[in-house]
Amino acid sequence: xxxxxxLEFDDVVARYEPVFGLETHVELGTASKMFCGCATTxxxxxxxxxxxxxxxxxxxxxVANAAAIEATIRIGLALGCRIATWCRFARKNYFYxxxxxxFQTSQYDEPLCTxxxxxxxxxxxxxxxxxxxxxxxxDTGKNLHVxxxxxxxxxxxxxxxxxxxxxxPLVEIVTRPVPGVGAKAPEVARAYVAELREIxxxxxxxxxxxxxxxxxxxVNTSLAPTGSLxxxxxxxxxxxxxxxxxxxxxxxxxxxxxxxxDDGVRILQETRHFHEDxxxxxxxxxxxEATDYRYFPEPDxxxxxxxxxxxxxxxxxLPELPAARRARxxxxxGISDTEMAWLVNAxxxxxxxxxxAAGADPADARKWWLGELSRRAKDAGTELTDLAVTPAQVAExxxxxxxxxxxxxxxxxxxxxxxxxxxxxQQVVDSRGLAVMGDSDELGAAVDAAIAGAPDVVEKxxxxxxxxxxxxxxxxxxxxxxxxxxxxxxxxxxxxxLG
Amino acid sequence: MGSxxxxxxxxxxxxxxxxxxxxxRLSRLAVTDEELDLFAGQLGVVLxxxxxxxxxxxxxxxxxxxxxxxxxxYRPDVVTPSLTREQALAGAPAAEDDxxxxxxILQEEx
Numbered sequence: 059x060x061x062x063x064x065l066e067f068d069d070v071v072a073r074y075e076p077v078f079g080l081e082t083h084v085e086l087g088t089a090s091k092m093f094c095g096c097a098t099t100x101x102x103x104x105x106x107x108x109x110x111x112x113x114x115x116x117x118x119x120x121v122a123n124a125a126a127i128e129a130t131i132r133i134g135l136a137l138g139c140r141i142a143t144w145c146r147f148a149r150k151n152y153f154y155x156x157x158x159x160x161f162q163t164s165q166y167d168e169p170l171c172t173x174x175x176x177x178x179x180x181x182x183x184x185x186x187x188x189x190x191x192x193x194x195x196x197d198t199g200k201n202l203h204v205x206x207x208x209x210x211x212x213x214x215x216x217x218x219x220x221x222x223x224x225x226x227p228l229v230e231i232v233t234r235p236v237p238g239v240g241a242k243a244p245e246v247a248r249a250y251v252a253e254l255r256e257i258x259x260x261x262x263x264x265x266x267x268x269x270x271x272x273x274x275x276x277v278n279t280s281l282a283p284t285g286s287l288x289x290x291x292x293x294x295x296x297x298x299x300x301x302x303x304x305x306x307x308x309x310x311x312x313x314x315x316x317x318x319x320d321d322g323v324r325i326l327q328e329t330r331h332f333h334e335d336x337x338x339x340x341x342x343x344x345x346x347e348a349t350d351y352r353y354f355p356e357p358d359x360x361x362x363x364x365x366x367x368x369x370x371x372x373x374x375x376l377p378e379l380p381a382a383r384r385a386r387x388x389x390x391x392g393i394s395d396t397e398m399a400w401l402v403n404a405x406x407x408x409x410x411x412x413x414x415a416a417g418a419d420p421a422d423a424r425k426w427w428l429g430e431l432s433r434r435a436k437d438a439g440t441e442l443t444d445l446a447v448t449p450a451q452v453a454e455x456x457x458x459x460x461x462x463x464x465x466x467x468x469x470x471x472x473x474x475x476x477x478x479x480x481x482x483x484q485q486v487v488d489s490r491g492l493a494v495m496g497d498s499d500e501l502g503a504a505v506d507a508a509i510a511g512a513p514d515v516v517e518k519x520x521x522x523x524x525x526x527x528x529x530x531x532x533x534x535x536x537x538x539x540x541x542x543x544x545x546x547x548x549x550x551x552x553x554x555x556l557g
Numbered sequence: 558m559g560s561x562x563x564x565x566x567x568x569x570x571x572x573x574x575x576x577x578x579x580x581x582r583l584s585r586l587a588v589t590d591e592e593l594d595l596f597a598g599q600l601g602v603v604l605x606x607x608x609x610x611x612x613x614x615x616x617x618x619x620x621x622x623x624x625x626x627x628x629x630x631y632r633p634d635v636v637t638p639s640l641t642r643e644q645a646l647a648g649a650p651a652a653e654d655d656x657x658x659x660x661x662i663l664q665e666e667x
Contacts, residue, residue: 095637125634
């Protein structure tokens with residue numbers, strides 16, 4: 059669908075310097091809406107969570123949700139922001155059917171939090187992303203376009219609106235432009251959103267489920283010739299809703315803009331839409347005719363003046379933040395930055411932490427989650443966290459291996475059973491008879507059978523070619539379907555062939 | 558008379574046809590060419606009247622947001638009953654599939 063000419067990424071960064079910036083919207087996980095008591099439950103029947111306030115019926119008056127204000131301040135503190143001592147809500151006026159009041163209650167020149175930063179790591183390098191502001195506003199309703207071929211707005215006959223989401227507290231986190239990152243810009247943009255997501259999870263202020271739209275990004279990208287003193291004109295790619303898409307949208311805009319600049323074409327300051335399927339962007343409304351929002355202070359709400367002692371208490375009560383936690387765990391587990399990055403990227407850090415807490419050795423826990431379990435998740439097309447095995451069960455499995463009850467091969471069969479819902483690892487070992495065979499009569503019989511079945515090999519071994527013993531070990535392992543311990547088998551074979 | 562003098566010299570209190578056309582577009586109002594002239598004049602008079610507030614001696618008066626000097630008026634995060642869907646949709650000009658039905662949206666892409 060896209061006819062954009064794109065420059066190869068390597069050529070882009072050889073001659074151009076990108077600047078990116080992000081506006082991230084986070085739906086807070088409060089029980090009730092921002093200015094009324096309607097529930098915020100996701101996926102409810104349409105228009106069952108509305109009231110005179112969030113429908114903007116005449117005479118309705120908003121009252122701000124204390125928990126949302128607290129959550130916003132905590133986000134600001136976690137990002138090292140200054141917290142306003144006095145600030146107001148403002149009306150952002152525009153017409154759109156998903157905004158019943160004709161304005162969005164937001165904040166304008168007096169955000170709750172300003173001037174913070176977030177350090178993110180990419181390939182062992184730390185990049186500082188400056189935070190310009192964190193402010194509180196409300197979400198809009200949801201439009202459903204009817205009559206168009208694709209459910210998109212173009213060609214739609216009319217639209218249907220569900221106001222359940224209207225008025226859910228929304229925090230907007232705005233970065234300052236991030237220059238000087240060069241070829242790493244797409245990855246740093248992604249890493250920023252990933253780290254922000256981790257912080258929001260640690261704070262417990264939002265479920266941050268990107269697929270449910272709890273976290274949505276607008277990505278600004280501009281390009282200027284390397285060495286230029288001025289930045290280029292930026293585009294704003296709206297509603298980029300996954301980490302991968304954040305990275306792809308920056309990369310795409312860099313390649314598209316570079317091709318235009320190469321041709322001497324001026325970049326338009328415009329809103330663009332990201333297309334998940336193709337990874338491309340397309341032009342939306344031009345910023346030259348940007349809406350005039352006519353902001354003014356919200357007269358229906360009184361100012362917020364967070365008490366300094368309360369803010370200090372919130373600061374003191376912040377949980378351990380992800381970067382500090384990773385540093386501590388790296389130390390405790392004795393692993394490198396790179397190994398930690400693998401864990402984080404695989405989404406396994408929490409699982410490994412819980413597995414270690416359940417008694418497993420950190421190295422064993424990492425090995426299972428990054429190895430066998432990651433493979434299983436990939437094969438099943440699910441996330442690690444969605445596998446039907448708990449960290450406690452993985453810890454039990456590592457204990458069975460450490461005790462010699464099962465070897466690695468048997469442990470994988472035990473895992474099959476656990477994933478199939480057959481119970482705990484020990485229960486699966488018992489029910490499937492998966493314990494390693496010791497120096498038993500049964501194993502002895504298998505060893506004797508292998509010796510009897512390969513007289514030529516026995517001759518070679520007796521003639522000094524001890525390496526040939528491997529073939530006999532293999533035969534026994536095959537006969538016992540992997541349940542024997544290879545070292546035990548080898549010792550028994552040596553005793554009986556050479557002894 | 559001082560205030561009238563101010564009105565005629567202060568550009569913020571006079572409205573051009575373009576200003577009115579811009580406001581009409583923001584307000585989704587269809588305004589004819591004749592009406593632009595009419596409203597520019599009328600709104601200019603209204604603005605002029607309001608502009609007399611600027612004559613008040615406010616040099617040492619801090620800006621006021623609200624008639625009542627209150628801050629931090631919040632509600633606890635507690636869910637209260639919502640309207641039923643029937644109640645919510647009762648005032649809608651049109652409804653379909655349990656949702657508010659609105660004319661097609663042309664200006665922007667969702």
